[in-house]
Amino acid sequence: MIRFENVGMRxxxxxxxxxxxxxxxEQGAFRFVTGPSGAGKTSMLxxxxxxxxxxxxxxxxxxxxxxxxxxxxxxxIRRRIGVVFQEFRLLDHMSAFDNVALPxxxxxxxxxxxxxxxxxxxxxxxxxxxxDSRPKTLSGGQQQRVAIARAVIARxxxxxxxEPTGNVDDTIAVRLLYLFEQLNKVGTSIVIATHNEGLxxxxxYPVFHLEDGxxxxxxAQPAA
Amino acid sequence: MFRGRIDxxxxxxxxxxxxxxxxxxxxxxxxxxxxxxLVLAGATASWETxxxxxxxxQIPPVDGETAEESGQRLRRAISVLTRTPGIAxxxxxxxxxxxxxxEPWLGAGTSVLELPLPNLIDVTLYPERTVNLKQLRQQLTxxxxxxxxxxxxxxxxxxxxxxxxxxxxAAGVIILIATCAVFAVIFAxxxxxxxxxxxxxxxxxxxxTDGYIARQFQRHALRLALKGxxxxxxxxxxxxxxxxxxxxxxxxxxxxDMRFTLSHWTAIFMVPVVASIIAMRAAxxxxxRALEQMQ
Numbered sequence: 001m002i003r004f005e006n007v008g009m010r011x012x013x014x015x016x017x018x019x020x021x022x023x024x025x026e027q028g029a030f031r032f033v034t035g036p037s038g039a040g041k042t043s044m045l046x047x048x049x050x051x052x053x054x055x056x057x058x059x060x061x062x063x064x065x066x067x068x069x070x071x072x073x074x075x076x077i078r079r080r081i082g083v084v085f086q087e088f089r090l091l092d093h094m095s096a097f098d099n100v101a102l103p104x105x106x107x108x109x110x111x112x113x114x115x116x117x118x119x120x121x122x123x124x125x126x127x128x129x130x131x132d133s134r135p136k137t138l139s140g141g142q143q144q145r146v147a148i149a150r151a152v153i154a155r156x157x158x159x160x161x162x163e164p165t166g167n168v169d170d171t172i173a174v175r176l177l178y179l180f181e182q183l184n185k186v187g188t189s190i191v192i193a194t195h196n197e198g199l200x201x202x203x204x205y206p207v208f209h210l211e212d213g214x215x216x217x218x219x220a221q222p223a224a
Numbered sequence: 225m226f227r228g229r230i231d232x233x234x235x236x237x238x239x240x241x242x243x244x245x246x247x248x249x250x251x252x253x254x255x256x257x258x259x260x261x262l263v264l265a266g267a268t269a270s271w272e273t274x275x276x277x278x279x280x281x282q283i284p285p286v287d288g289e290t291a292e293e294s295g296q297r298l299r300r301a302i303s304v305l306t307r308t309p310g311i312a313x314x315x316x317x318x319x320x321x322x323x324x325x326x327e328p329w330l331g332a333g334t335s336v337l338e339l340p341l342p343n344l345i346d347v348t349l350y351p352e353r354t355v356n357l358k359q360l361r362q363q364l365t366x367x368x369x370x371x372x373x374x375x376x377x378x379x380x381x382x383x384x385x386x387x388x389x390x391x392x393x394a395a396g397v398i399i400l401i402a403t404c405a406v407f408a409v410i411f412a413x414x415x416x417x418x419x420x421x422x423x424x425x426x427x428x429x430x431x432x433t434d435g436y437i438a439r440q441f442q443r444h445a446l447r448l449a450l451k452g453x454x455x456x457x458x459x460x461x462x463x464x465x466x467x468x469x470x471x472x473x474x475x476x477x478x479x480x481d482m483r484f485t486l487s488h489w490t491a492i493f494m495v496p497v498v499a500s501i502i503a504m505r506a507a508x509x510x511x512x513r514a515l516e517q518m519q
Contacts (some may be wrong), residue, residue: 049429050429051425051429071434071516072433075428075431075432075433075434076429078428078429078431079430079431083429083430089422089426091231091423091426092234093233094231099233102231102427102430103431105229105231106430106431106432106436107431135270136420150430151239187260
């Protein structure tokens with residue numbers, strides 16, 4: 001489903017932030033991406049959710065070469081991907097409900113169905129009483145749950161999460177990871193970038209480890 | 225289109241606040257211009273109808289001529305005219321009418337009838353018929369020396385040229401007004417794109433098409449343009465009413481007929497609608513072009 005071959009990436013004319021990244025992920029995979037700050041975890045995820053293009057190498061997503069994608073094809077692929085951004089990127093002028101509803105609305109779902117699905121999901125993540133709250137009035141943890149709900153509402157085939165547990169305590173972090181596990185069990189591929197080694201060791205999933213933009217290990221077991 | 229959801233907080237943009245005002249002024253000016261063009265078009269048609277198919281024959285007075293002699297010369301001219309194929313009628317214009325038409329220039333106090341006025345003959349042609357003017361002029365000169373025939377051609381051509389020039393000028397001004405409105409919308413839209421770049425990026429990343437994002441902007445532009453357009457239309461309607469329903473009075477001899485038909489009103493009140501559609505399209509094209517440059 002995802003294949004990187006000797007991928008390099010740089011921002012503008014700057015130095016390469018990712019070098020010679022090669023790996024492949026099959027449908028239904030669950031992977032952690034670890035590494036210190038600045039190692040290139042976010043950049044790698046950006047390549048996966050088509051926010052950036054590689055400066056060299058080949059990226060294949062859902063059997064399509066991303067460098068040859070037309071704009072409408074990129075949209076079609078993005079609709080198969082859910083993203084939890086590091087800084088959430090919730091829309092402040094909208095309620096929690098409208099933020100979560102956005103992926104369904106842009107896909108053209110009928111409003112009755114949107115209401116049903118969003119209400120259910122926000123209740124499930126413990127935000128039933130915050131449907132009309134603006135993101136700025138929510139705590140960091142609540143915002144994170146809204147961001148996760150927005151990422152999973154359209155039942156993506158691939159879920160990419162960038163430090164999804166950065167703003168919550170360990171108990172909620174583990175709960176969120178269990179949520180991702182549930183999604184993975186119904187077929188969604190999950191890639192989570194985190195520097196929380198404790199969380200990674202709590203779950204028995206393979207790890208991609210990045211150092212200075214290079215993939216230094218592809219472990220079948222959590223990194224030590 | 226009107227009730228569509230707008231995911232971008234466009235109504236908070238400072239750059240868009242002036243757009244309804246700009247469009248209202250543009251629509252106001254465009255509506256008055258269009259009304260002017262329609263009045264001129266009506267006046268041209270009216271003058272054309274009044275003058276086409278008519279000639280005027282002038283028989284100047286001769287010194288020492290008696291009334292009987294003058295009458296004979298007049299009858300000879302009318303006789304030539306009525307025998308000419310294509311002419312339906314030839315009637316003497318009463319001297320009182322000639323005097324009345326001169327009164328605005330000579331003043332009411334002047335005894336116009338005491339002046340040596342020419343005899344005028346009003347000639348009416350059959351519809352769709354033509355007359356050999358050269359031949360008719362020759363026959364009239366033979367019958368009545370010094371007579372002249374005016375087909376009003378020169379005057380009609382000059383007036384028609386003047387009106388055409390005014391209409392072209394008005395059309396040019398309307399195009400200029402529309403261009404200014406389009407630039408205002410383009411500026412506001414580009415500003416909106418710059419201000420909401422992050423939101424647009426999020427929308428893209430969650431699967432919004434360029435068309436979806438463009439619709440957000442075009443709906444907003446349509447709402448602003450309708451708001452401004454109908455404000456301008458209301459003001460233009462008040463202004464036109466003042467002209468039409470006699471609050472400002474003009475000499476009917478100097479001013480063309482300012483009555484508007486239903487089709488005129490329809491054309492005038494299409495201006496805000498057309499302006500809104502143009503604003504909407506301008507916003508859409510601007511957004512689509514800008515999005516092509518974005519990842």
